[in-house]
Amino acid sequence: AVSKGILHEVRWYDESLKVNKERSLALEQHLFKSLERNEMYVVYQPQYSSISKEDIIGYEALLRWNNDELGSIGPDEFIPIAEAVDYINVLGRFVIEESMKFIKRRKDSGDMISVSINASYKELLQNDYVSYLREKIETYDLSVTQVHIEITETTISEYIDIVREKLDELVACGFEVHMDDFGTGYSSLYQLGKMPIQVLKIDKSFVWAIETDEKMEALTKLIIDLAHRMNMWIIAEGVETMKQYEMLSDMGCDYYQGYLLSKPLDFSKETNQST
Numbered sequence: 445a446v447s448k449g450i451l452h453e454v455r456w457y458d459e460s461l462k463v464n465k466e467r468s469l470a471l472e473q474h475l476f477k478s479l480e481r482n483e484m485y486v487v488y489q490p491q492y493s494s495i496s497k498e499d500i501i502g503y504e505a506l507l508r509w510n511n512d513e514l515g516s517i518g519p520d521e522f523i524p525i526a527e528a529v530d531y532i533n534v535l536g537r538f539v540i541e542e543s544m545k546f547i548k549r550r551k552d553s554g555d556m557i558s559v560s561i562n563a564s565y566k567e568l569l570q571n572d573y574v575s576y577l578r579e580k581i582e583t584y585d586l587s588v589t590q591v592h593i594e595i596t597e598t599t600i601s602e603y604i605d606i607v608r609e610k611l612d613e614l615v616a617c618g619f620e621v622h623m624d625d626f627g628t629g630y631s632s633l634y635q636l637g638k639m640p641i642q643v644l645k646i647d648k649s650f651v652w653a654i655e656t657d658e659k660m661e662a663l664t665k666l667i668i669d670l671a672h673r674m675n676m677w678i679i680a681e682g683v684e685t686m687k688q689y690e691m692l693s694d695m696g697c698d699y700y701q702g703y704l705l706s707k708p709l710d711f712s713k714e715t716n717q718s719t
């Protein structure tokens with residue numbers, strides 16, 4: 445009975461690997477045509493300094509993909525594929541350009557906003573990443589302070605030296621650098637201490653745990669205090685409940701992003717539908 449069970453599991457594992465492989469291949473093939481077919485678009489999730497909806501401090505640019513055959517595919521699924529097949533630079537530049545156009549439209553209507561753009565490590569490793577950003581800022585007549593770059597801990601740990609150089613370059617140009625999903629990656633506190641980072645984003649897995657888990661509550665408080673002692677601001681992501689908001693606020697959290705306040709918004713639609 446035992447060996448039958450194992451065999452069954454092995455077969456199931458094989459099958460699911462095959463299905464995954466087929467899906468990745470299909471995604472990969474459609475991915476390369478996604479931009480020319482206008483299947484990609486960017487949505488923007490507001491970030492707030494308080495529960496009061498007037499206090500928007502910026503937006504995070506989040507990529508969306510809608511394919512006729514495959515339906516809508518989340519970035520958690522297609523970004524890793526785009527990285528693996530070296531298509532992330534093309535997508536990244538699309539997000540940069542779209543974000544700048546969005547900031548420019550707002551500027552023209554008298555509203556100075558800032559947008560955070562997620563950068564994959566492969567983008568950061570490109571020689572002309574920073575100069576591309578600067579060129580676009582000039583083209584759209586914006587200020588560097590209106591564009592923030594989000595990087596993840598994974599980016600840092602694997603390519604620490606070159607990443608630090610790039611971040612130094614970004615900061616020297618006046619860009620704000622945000623560390624995304626903080627607390628879930630593998631980077632050490634030593635590395636954090638060596639990085640030129642202005643904002644820590646606490647990962648949503650912490651935010652979702654603080655109501656029920658005292659250890660996670662203690663860790664979250666510690667991360668907020670740590671950030672402040674290092675002269676960094678804190679953004680909590682994935683805030684979904686009033687209780688989470690109140691607890692974070694009591695802990696001294698600076699900024700909030702999450703469905704409680706707003707889902708990512710599609711500004712290309714007149715009604716600003718959430719996505």
Ligand code: C2E
Binds near residue numbers: 518682702
């Ligand atoms: P991230 O940068 O940590 O983005 C936050 C994710 O959490 C987004 O998911 C956002 O929609 C979601 N989120 C925000 N508030 C809530 C909430 O209250 N509840 C829940 N359940 N979710 C919330 P999304 O848009 O699916 O993006 C997932 C990840 O994909 C991003 O995580 C980021 O790592 C990556 N990604 C998205 N767009 C880009 C991009 O343009 N470039 C790169 N390199 N990566 C991107």
Ligand code: MG
Binds near residue numbers: 504562594624
């Ligand atoms: Mg992000």
Ligand code: MG
Binds near residue numbers: 624625681
């Ligand atoms: Mg995040």
Ligand code: MG
Binds near residue numbers: 625
């Ligand atoms: Mg995340």
